[in-house]
Amino acid sequence: xxxxxxxxxxxxLAGGIAAAMVVLGSTLGKKKPTPEKLAPFECGKDPFSLPxxxxxIKFYLTAILFILFDVELVFLYPWAVIYxxxxxxxxxxxxxFLGILMVGYVYAWDNGALDWx
Amino acid sequence: xxxxxxxxxxxxxxxxxxxxxxxxxxxxxxxxxxxTPVAAxxxxxxxxxxxxxxxxxxxxxxxxxxxxMITVDEYSQFFKVLIAxxxxxxxxxxxxxxxxxxxxxxxxxxxxxLASTGMMLxxxxxxxxxxxxxxxxxxxxxYILVGIRVxxxxxxxxxxxxxxxxxxxxxxxxxxxxxTYGVTGxxxxxxxxxxLGEQGSNQLLSVAIGLVTVGIAFKIAAVxxxxxxxxxxxxxxxxxxxxxxAGSKAAGLAALGRVGLVAFGSEADVLSAVLLGxxxxxxxxxxxxxxxxxxxxxLLAYSSIAHAxxxxxxxxxxxxxxxxxxxxxxxxxVFMTLGAFGVVIALGERGETLDGYQGLAAQRPxxxxxxxxxxxxxxxxxxxAGFVAKFVVILSxxxxxxxxxxxxxxxxxxxxAFIYMRVAVFMYMREPRDPAPPRxxxxxxxxxxxxxxxxxxxxxSPGSLTLWAVSP
Numbered sequence: 001x002x003x004x005x006x007x008x009x010x011x012x013l014a015g016g017i018a019a020a021m022v023v024l025g026s027t028l029g030k031k032k033p034t035p036e037k038l039a040p041f042e043c044g045k046d047p048f049s050l051p052x053x054x055x056x057i058k059f060y061l062t063a064i065l066f067i068l069f070d071v072e073l074v075f076l077y078p079w080a081v082i083y084x085x086x087x088x089x090x091x092x093x094x095x096x097f098l099g100i101l102m103v104g105y106v107y108a109w110d111n112g113a114l115d116w117x
Numbered sequence: 118x119x120x121x122x123x124x125x126x127x128x129x130x131x132x133x134x135x136x137x138x139x140x141x142x143x144x145x146x147x148x149x150x151x152x153t154p155v156a157a158x159x160x161x162x163x164x165x166x167x168x169x170x171x172x173x174x175x176x177x178x179x180x181x182x183x184x185x186m187i188t189v190d191e192y193s194q195f196f197k198v199l200i201a202x203x204x205x206x207x208x209x210x211x212x213x214x215x216x217x218x219x220x221x222x223x224x225x226x227x228x229x230x231l232a233s234t235g236m237m238l239x240x241x242x243x244x245x246x247x248x249x250x251x252x253x254x255x256x257x258x259x260y261i262l263v264g265i266r267v268x269x270x271x272x273x274x275x276x277x278x279x280x281x282x283x284x285x286x287x288x289x290x291x292x293x294x295x296x297t298y299g300v301t302g303x304x305x306x307x308x309x310x311x312x313l314g315e316q317g318s319n320q321l322l323s324v325a326i327g328l329v330t331v332g333i334a335f336k337i338a339a340v341x342x343x344x345x346x347x348x349x350x351x352x353x354x355x356x357x358x359x360x361x362x363a364g365s366k367a368a369g370l371a372a373l374g375r376v377g378l379v380a381f382g383s384e385a386d387v388l389s390a391v392l393l394g395x396x397x398x399x400x401x402x403x404x405x406x407x408x409x410x411x412x413x414x415x416l417l418a419y420s421s422i423a424h425a426x427x428x429x430x431x432x433x434x435x436x437x438x439x440x441x442x443x444x445x446x447x448x449x450x451v452f453m454t455l456g457a458f459g460v461v462i463a464l465g466e467r468g469e470t471l472d473g474y475q476g477l478a479a480q481r482p483x484x485x486x487x488x489x490x491x492x493x494x495x496x497x498x499x500x501x502a503g504f505v506a507k508f509v510v511i512l513s514x515x516x517x518x519x520x521x522x523x524x525x526x527x528x529x530x531x532x533x534a535f536i537y538m539r540v541a542v543f544m545y546m547r548e549p550r551d552p553a554p555p556r557x558x559x560x561x562x563x564x565x566x567x568x569x570x571x572x573x574x575x576x577x578s579p580g581s582l583t584l585w586a587v588s589p
Contacts, residue, residue, distance in 0.1 A: 089123070100141065107144045 061113050065105075072101055126182035129189045129241075132167035132197055133234045136204075139163035140230035147223035153215045156226040157208045157560060163230060164205035167237075171197035185305055186247045191587040193241035195444060196371040198585075200240070203364040203451055204233040209564035210459045211356035213557075217465060218354055220265055228265070229360060232258035236368035244305040245294045245329070245380070248372055252290070252336060255368060256283050259361055263353040275352020282345040283335065290332025296325035297380075306380040313383045323387045329376060330391045336369035337425045338418075340398035350418040355469070358414050359458030362421045363451040370428050370447045374440045375589045377432055385435035389517075392433045397522055399426025404529040407536045411471045413461050416536065417454070420495060423533060424450050430510040430526060434517035440588035442509040448583065449494070449502035449575050456491040456568030460484060463557045463565070474540055476549030484554075485544045487569050492537040494572045497530050502575025505583075 043059070079086070079094050086093075108114065127134070139159055143150070150156050171194050179190030207229055215222050235254025242248035260283070264276025298304050300322045301312035313322070331342060338346040350358035377388050403423025410416040428450065431443030460468065463484070467473035478485035494503030507530065514523045557565075575582050 100137075103141045103144050107147060110148050 058116065065108060065113060068101065068104060068108075072098070126187070129180060129182040129187055131170040131173075132201070133237050135163055135167045135170060136230045136234045136237070140227040140234070143223045143227040143230070147221070147227075150223045153212055153222045154560070156222045157212050160208040160226040160230060161205045164201045164208070164233070167204075167233075168198045168201035171201065171237075181243060183247075185307070186244045187238075187241050188243045189241060190589065191585065192371070192375065192444075192589040193237075195585050195587065196240040196367060196447075197237050199367050199448055199451055200233050200236045200364055203360065203367065203455065204229055206455045206459070206564045206568065207356055207360035207364070209560040210359060210455070210462050211354075212560040214354055214356055214462055214465070218266055220354060225262070225265060225357075228258045228262050232262065232360070233364065236364055239368050240371040240375075242372070242375075243307070243379075245297065245309075245376075246304050248376070249287075249290060249294060252333070252368070252372065253287060255365065256287065256336070259283075259357075259365065262357045262360070263349050265357065266354055269352075271352040272354070273352075275349045278352075279345050279349040286332050286335030286342060289328050289335075293325050293328025293330075293332055296321060297329065300325060306375070309380040310382055313381070318384055318387070322384065326381050326384055326387050327391050329381075330373065330388065330395075333369055333373045333376065334395050337366045337373070337428070338422050339395040339425045339429060340402040340422060343399065343402070343422045343425075346422060347415045347418040350414045350421075351412055353414075355414060355458060355462040358418070359455055359462065362417065362458065363455050366421065366425060366428070367447045367451055370425075370432075370443055373429075374432055374443055377435065378437070378440055378589055382435070389433045389435055392429050393519065393522065396426045396429035396433060397525060399423060399429065400526055400529045401426075404532040404536070407533070410536075413469055413471060413473075413540075416471070416540075417457060417461070420533070420536065421454060423529065424454070424495070427507060427510055427526060430514045430522065433519060433522075434513050436513075436517070437588040439513040439517065441583075441586045442513040444586035444588065445579070445583040446506040446510050448586065449506040449572070452568045452571040452575070453491050453494040453501075453503055456565060456572060457488065457495060459561065459565045459568060460488040460491070463561045464554050467551050467554060471540065471543060473551060474543040475547040475551075477544040480549050480553040484557075487565055488544065489541055490569055490572060492541055494576070496534045496537045498534075500573075500576040502572045502579070505576055505579040509583075 075097065076094070079090065083090065139162075143156055143159060179188055181188045208226060211220075211225065214220070215225060232255045235251045235256075235258065237251070239248055239251030239255065242251055260276055260280045263279050264272050266272040294304065297309060300319065301309045301316075303309050303312055335342040335345075346362075350362065353361070377385075377392075381388050400423050403419050403421075403426060407416055407419035407423065410419060424446075428443050428446040431439045431441075431446060433439065462468070464473065464477075474488075477488075490501065494501035497503045497507040499505075507526075511523050511526050514526065571582070
């Protein structure tokens, strides 16, 4: 057993589950297509349009808030892997990191970034 | 275990932690702070506390922490105190402009604090990556500070220009770091130095040194990497321009000094060739182009470019004495440039153009006199600190055998006298055109007083202040 076998298994499992869901859904599921349903999905905005139109800035704000937590997760994973070796100080450091991130979140909240006006 | 920080490591970062703590507090209470002085006082107190914490271990030996990533030695302490002073003065000088230009007050101060944290990290870095991290933290905050007047198109334009050029320079720096790692197999300064001692020089290494130097030289706006400075300073609010001109330059010079002396010490030829070109071009272009400026912030931007060139004169020698001369230059430059910018800030709209200074001496003799002091110091006329600063760096260049460069520096000093004295002529020999400016707020007067005091004391007894300029 190579040390990379685990990664291959993960790839196969992840690919298999995703593929199974798509295949099962498209073969077993009921189909009542409407033009709305058939349109490509892109988070509430028109997927194809000329670039002249104006787009609400709210989407970008939401995307940036999403990145806040996205990056947080990226850092949480490696920390979780070596959690035991880092010990208590590692926990404190992660707490500091999350705390600073939360300050940014509170700031965004305070300034009305979460109100969908 | 290696990797995890201990409390002893954190103790080295107390100044940075103080600044970050205050910045977080300001961000949390941003919408509840209704008065600018509240934020300014908090920032100044944090700066003072950081300066005290940085100076606390001044007499002790150098300490390293975070697996050799960070050091606290006399070199970093010197610059940390200088950066804290820049921060405090930038906060004090901005007190009225923030209200007048409707700059978000808590955000302005929080960004100043975070940018200063980045500068402090950069000056105490013992590893190219920590250095990069510090410089990036500084630059990221600077982008936002330059564009903080959101509703003004000029401010946005300046921020975008600054962002595009600075990202390019950051990429060059990173590329240089990766090439250095490729040649030496190390990113920490000691590791690079020992690897170079064993294997000697090669072509790729010269490229790496050039790229690292150029990437850092962008931060101090040395020619030919200066193009961002005039536009960024002009578009930015005057206090932001002052902070960038002083702090960014001090941090960049500190980083360049340590990288040059500690990491690439064995490759002094390559390094001094690159620095020689940067210094000569900066002095010449900065002095000559400043002649045609009529906007005060642009004029001071070109002046700061020329001063970056003068400051580099000390580093060309590649000796501890040379680095110490550059430290002296950086120290005095920070106070005289913050002073000159301070008067521009205090005069408001009127101070932004050269014509606004007509007849200032008749209306406000005190203000005119203090600006004259800073202008004399920027020119390098005794008994001001600017003379001492120019003297030590030019002396260092002469000792290193660069006579032609020294002659160029002195000649350009004469050209720069014309630039600065033109403002003095406007103040003293023209009739007033605009109504007299209102009284300055106490905070602005205090900051101008401190800057003037350092400029004078530095000129009269230079030893008392530059005693601490100990090279790495």
